[in-house]
Amino acid sequence: MVGYVCKYTPYLVIESFGEKAERIEPEVNNYEIANSLTHSNICSYAKLVLEDIIRREIDKVILTNCCDSIRRLYDILETLSFIRFLHIIDLPRKRDQRGRLLFKNEIIRLINRYEDFSGKGFDRIKFRSLLNSMTSSVERRYKDLNIVLIGSRCKDSLIKSVEESGGSILYNLTCTGSKPQYRPIGLTEDPIEAYANILLDSYPCIRMDDIKERLDIITGEKRIDGVIYHTVKFCDLYSYEYADIKDKINIPLLKVETDYTDTSEGQMRTRIQAFIEALRGRNNREKEFKNAKKKLIVAGIDSGSTSTNVVILDSDRKILGYSILPTGAKSLESAYKALEEALKMAKINIEDLSYIVATGYGRISISFANLEVTEITCHAKGAFFLNREIRTVIDIGGQDSKIIKIDRDGNVIDFVMNDKCSAGTGRFLENMSRVLEIPVERMGEESLDWKEDLEISSMCTVFAESEVISLIAKNKDRRDILHALNKSIVRRIVSFIERIEGESRYMMTGGVAKNIGVVRCLEERLGEKVIVPDEPQIVGALGSALIGLERLEG
Amino acid sequence: MERVIRAYSSLIKKNLDKPELVKFLIRLGLEVAKLWVDYTGDKYVPESLRYLNSICFKFILEPLREPENSGFVNLLAPTEILHSMDIYPLFIEAYSSFTSGFYCEDILIDKATTEGISDTLCSYHKAFLGALEFSILPRLKFALTSSILCDGNSNTFRYIAKRYEIPYLIIDIPYEYSEESVSYVVSQLKEMISMIEAATQKRFDIDRLREIIRLENESKKYLRLYLEELKSHTMPNSISLEMYKLFVTHPYIGREETSKFFKLLAEDITKYPNSGYRVFWVHIMPYFSYPIQRYLNFNEDFNLIGCDLNFDYLEEMDERRPLEAIARKLILNVNNGSFKRKIDNIKKLIVDLRIDGVIHFCQWGCKQSFGGFMLLKKEIEKMGIPFLAIDGDAVDRRNNPEEQINTRLSAFFELLEQREKRW
Numbered sequence: 001m002v003g004y005v006c007k008y009t010p011y012l013v014i015e016s017f018g019e020k021a022e023r024i025e026p027e028v029n030n031y032e033i034a035n036s037l038t039h040s041n042i043c044s045y046a047k048l049v050l051e052d053i054i055r056r057e058i059d060k061v062i063l064t065n066c067c068d069s070i071r072r073l074y075d076i077l078e079t080l081s082f083i084r085f086l087h088i089i090d091l092p093r094k095r096d097q098r099g100r101l102l103f104k105n106e107i108i109r110l111i112n113r114y115e116d117f118s119g120k121g122f123d124r125i126k127f128r129s130l131l132n133s134m135t136s137s138v139e140r141r142y143k144d145l146n147i148v149l150i151g152s153r154c155k156d157s158l159i160k161s162v163e164e165s166g167g168s169i170l171y172n173l174t175c176t177g178s179k180p181q182y183r184p185i186g187l188t189e190d191p192i193e194a195y196a197n198i199l200l201d202s203y204p205c206i207r208m209d210d211i212k213e214r215l216d217i218i219t220g221e222k223r224i225d226g227v228i229y230h231t232v233k234f235c236d237l238y239s240y241e242y243a244d245i246k247d248k249i250n251i252p253l254l255k256v257e258t259d260y261t262d263t264s265e266g267q268m269r270t271r272i273q274a275f276i277e278a279l280r281g282r283n284n285r286e287k288e289f290k291n292a293k294k295k296l297i298v299a300g301i302d303s304g305s306t307s308t309n310v311v312i313l314d315s316d317r318k319i320l321g322y323s324i325l326p327t328g329a330k331s332l333e334s335a336y337k338a339l340e341e342a343l344k345m346a347k348i349n350i351e352d353l354s355y356i357v358a359t360g361y362g363r364i365s366i367s368f369a370n371l372e373v374t375e376i377t378c379h380a381k382g383a384f385f386l387n388r389e390i391r392t393v394i395d396i397g398g399q400d401s402k403i404i405k406i407d408r409d410g411n412v413i414d415f416v417m418n419d420k421c422s423a424g425t426g427r428f429l430e431n432m433s434r435v436l437e438i439p440v441e442r443m444g445e446e447s448l449d450w451k452e453d454l455e456i457s458s459m460c461t462v463f464a465e466s467e468v469i470s471l472i473a474k475n476k477d478r479r480d481i482l483h484a485l486n487k488s489i490v491r492r493i494v495s496f497i498e499r500i501e502g503e504s505r506y507m508m509t510g511g512v513a514k515n516i517g518v519v520r521c522l523e524e525r526l527g528e529k530v531i532v533p534d535e536p537q538i539v540g541a542l543g544s545a546l547i548g549l550e551r552l553e554g
Numbered sequence: 555m556e557r558v559i560r561a562y563s564s565l566i567k568k569n570l571d572k573p574e575l576v577k578f579l580i581r582l583g584l585e586v587a588k589l590w591v592d593y594t595g596d597k598y599v600p601e602s603l604r605y606l607n608s609i610c611f612k613f614i615l616e617p618l619r620e621p622e623n624s625g626f627v628n629l630l631a632p633t634e635i636l637h638s639m640d641i642y643p644l645f646i647e648a649y650s651s652f653t654s655g656f657y658c659e660d661i662l663i664d665k666a667t668t669e670g671i672s673d674t675l676c677s678y679h680k681a682f683l684g685a686l687e688f689s690i691l692p693r694l695k696f697a698l699t700s701s702i703l704c705d706g707n708s709n710t711f712r713y714i715a716k717r718y719e720i721p722y723l724i725i726d727i728p729y730e731y732s733e734e735s736v737s738y739v740v741s742q743l744k745e746m747i748s749m750i751e752a753a754t755q756k757r758f759d760i761d762r763l764r765e766i767i768r769l770e771n772e773s774k775k776y777l778r779l780y781l782e783e784l785k786s787h788t789m790p791n792s793i794s795l796e797m798y799k800l801f802v803t804h805p806y807i808g809r810e811e812t813s814k815f816f817k818l819l820a821e822d823i824t825k826y827p828n829s830g831y832r833v834f835w836v837h838i839m840p841y842f843s844y845p846i847q848r849y850l851n852f853n854e855d856f857n858l859i860g861c862d863l864n865f866d867y868l869e870e871m872d873e874r875r876p877l878e879a880i881a882r883k884l885i886l887n888v889n890n891g892s893f894k895r896k897i898d899n900i901k902k903l904i905v906d907l908r909i910d911g912v913i914h915f916c917q918w919g920c921k922q923s924f925g926g927f928m929l930l931k932k933e934i935e936k937m938g939i940p941f942l943a944i945d946g947d948a949v950d951r952r953n954n955p956e957e958q959i960n961t962r963l964s965a966f967f968e969l970l971e972q973r974e975k976r977w
């Protein structure tokens with residue numbers, strides 16, 4: 001088998017030699033070997049390809065000089081002794097006459113190299129008939145929720161997530177999603193030249209010079225309900241196009257970034273689901289609950305990565321009970337425990353519940369729930385219920401944070417989530433509390449007494465920690481360091497708020513909202529008071545319970 | 555001094571909603587800086603390097619003073635053609651560097667990422683894009699880049715051109731040298747000439763270009779001379795000055811001032827003895843980093859001998875066929891094509907310049923360089939030369955963990971000291 005990565009690879013040439021060609025879609029989930037061969041910040045996909053090639057001992061590889069990461073991948077592969085055939089194709093950026101000629105010559109160069117390597121001769125006739133056997137008719141089926149997927153390459157799981165959430169992919173315009181338009185090659189035509197043209201004329205990826213036609217589909221096609229823009233972590237190329245179009249197209253747009261492993265999948269699924277929910281109201285599978293009771297009482301469970309929170313609500317929208325428990329190793333178990341506690345407080349039994357709605361990171365594992373809804377929708381719902389003036393919800397939880405913008409009717413208009421790291425989250429504060437030797441609960445209160453205005457400039461947890469350590473070494477007052485930390489968290493929050501153009505009034509929820517120091521700093525930056533509910537950690541659970549009630553009431 | 559710059563910086567930051575004012579402030583800042591450099595020169599710094607400092611300010615100011623006669627370029631754009639038409643290049647890496655000199659890079663970078671640009675992109679590009687988003691960049695006549703060095707270029711330039719609605723050209727440089735690849739590049743150079751002619755209403759004259767190439771060859775001649783002397787002399791140097799050399803080894807190499815500088819440099823070097831350990835730097839430098847300054851600026855014990863980027867193409871060019879010569883220069887640049895070219899070049903420089911230790915800077919977001927640093931490390935260690943890699947950011951101050959850099963550098967220099975000098 002010959003492995004390749006890029007859609008411009010003339011892989012049919014290889015197949016005409018009777019060799020199988022396969023696009024490398026790494027299934028590995030870590031970069032252990034790759035990280036010892038290169039820097040950890042090269043493109044995640046390229047790193048996984050390296051890992052995969054080594055683990056599977058793929059000994060024949062063809063690359064294109066697509067981008068910096070792939071070019072370095074080639075250089076690294078060159079030093080691996082088990083690789084028997086390694087080739088890089090010089091892909092022109094221009095599709096004019098000279099670019100085409102260059103590319104045709106590149107195909108010939110590949111043929112020559114493969115002839116030398118395999119000891120077999122290239123069979124033009126066989127190649128032509130192989131080309132002619134390729135079909136490229138694509139059937140487009142319009143469904144009620146038509147999504148365009150665009151950006152850098154993505155794993156099948158992303159496509160599956162869209163489909164499972166009820167969307168259907170009308171066009172997959174990611175780097176490897178589209179197929180070239182094959183056409184019959186006549187006997188008088190040079191099949192190699194024809195193949196070069198077919199490949200170069202396929203839907204241009206971002207690397208091409210002239211990319212005007214990339215967006216034609218999005219702007220020309222009338223029946224697109226939403227666009228999902230995918231980027232790969234540490235691939236920066238596609239972010240330019242995203243930045244360029246995000247305010248220009250008037251179709252709802254969601255940006256998703258993945259690192260091509262399964263670890264980012266949970267978050268990705270949540271975002272896609274929330275996006276599709278926002279596109280078409282709710283689109284969730286519903287289950288019948290065995291014990292439907294007359295008196296309407298519902299429970300909302302928010303299964304977060306750090307805490308599991310439950311709210312029990314009656315039909316008058318009165319909170320009968322609630323609980324906040326740390327999430328253990330298994331989300332399902334934690335959800336049971338938290339539910340039991342809330343039931344105890346409400347003085348009722350589980351049989352008294354008419355409906356259970358789950359939300360949060362672990363919501364899919366809560367099999368006893370009737371409905372699952374994303375935390376984006378739930379937070380918006382809960383916050384709006386508590387105060388109808390709220391237009392922006394700032395939820396800073398243990399490991400993730402999100403900013404949600406809502407309209408005057410409480411509908412989600414836009415949202416951002418941190419998808420990269422724990423900077424500016426509760427986890428970050430917890431780390432710092434260890435470094436500063438102060439319990440998390442006291443951090444806020446103590447920071448209010450600051451005197452000297454210190455700066456912690458880095459937003460990256462690792463760098464920030466080393467800044468804190470050096471401030472401690474300089475004997476700086478703990479209160480001042482805490483204040484500086486608060487400011488750095490707020491800086492990050494504010495940049496998120498700006499990204500979605502958040503509007504007044506603001507509500508802060510999640511564990512970090514209990515830190516009065518952060519809230520004060522945020523108020524200072526926003527120039528207005530930020531509303532913090534009495535129990536900021538249960539807003540998501542409250543929202544999900546409210547959604548449950550609405551369901552039952554029809 | 556630092557207080558003044560900080561105050562100036564906050565003035566810029568406060569007025570970002572008034573782009574015209576900020577444009578003026580930035581120009582003013584650079585004009586003042588130039589006067590400062592011209593009149594307060596440090597006697598310890600060799601004359602040639604003081605001159606270098608001054609012409610760099612001149613070069614960066616030209617396009618700001620005359621935007622209607624200038625274009626945006628990257629480090630490896632064929633600026634010879636611009637010089638031959640008396641058009642001023644603004645090279646974006648330099649502009650971004652100056653924004654951190656003014657302590658403004660943070661707000662620009664944050665702006666770019668708020669607009670959706672990836673935060674893992676190299677900060678040279680992010681800072682520049684931030685300035686674009688704030689509209690504080692002058693609107694020059696065109697944007698011109700080559701595809702080599704890094705991916706950012708083609709995308710950043712396309713972005714600028716779209717935002718400012720100016721003509722744009724990317725010169726696609728093939729991976730390997732061949733006759734066809736030369737003619738592919740030459741045809742693009744011709745396209746570039748037509749684009750510039752149309753954008754500036756100026757005429758291109760091939761004989762003027764020949765003169766520029768002649769000047770470039772003269773500069774290179776002195777540069778090779780300097781390199782020869784560098785084997786047995788060490789000259790006071792600093793990380794900023796080494797970075798300034800990028801101006802004259804790249805976009806401004808065809809200028810008269812440049813050949814004057816190299817002449818002075820080749821003379822200056824002979825005046826200094828040979829002292830201390832010889833340290834070679836790979837890739838760019840965070841000139842503002844205190845720990846690095848402390849170890850490498852004007853240090854007779856550990857001499858900063860040079861940076862690989864300044865020695866990426868030293869060949870004489872054929873002035874009779876100037877366009878082909880430029881095409882050849884771009885394709886054969888050691889930063890184009892396989893990483894092996896770069897490694898071999900560095901290995902050769904290590905031997906030629908009798909280097910004792912190599913420091914590689916992993917610039918935040920620069921995949922093209924850090925993607926291969928392990929390969930380089932292996933090769934250099936094979937030669938028995940100590941190698942240190944530092945992670946940081948030459949534009950965004952926030953990405954430089956000073957304590958860490960300090961510890962690693964001290965350990966590295968301790969290690970050097972414990973070794974016999976090699977050459």
Ligand code: SF4
Pocket residue numbers: 005006007008064065066067091175176205206207
């Ligand atoms: S971005 Fe373009 S060149 Fe790169 S792998 Fe994808 S299709 Fe190929």
Ligand code: SF4
Pocket residue numbers: 043044045046066067068069070152153175232234235236237
């Ligand atoms: S995802 Fe981006 S960086 Fe990675 S291989 Fe593709 S184009 Fe290159």
Ligand code: SF4
Pocket residue numbers: 647676677678679703704705706838917919920921922923
């Ligand atoms: S540091 Fe690297 S990524 Fe940044 S501009 Fe230079 S070559 Fe490009």
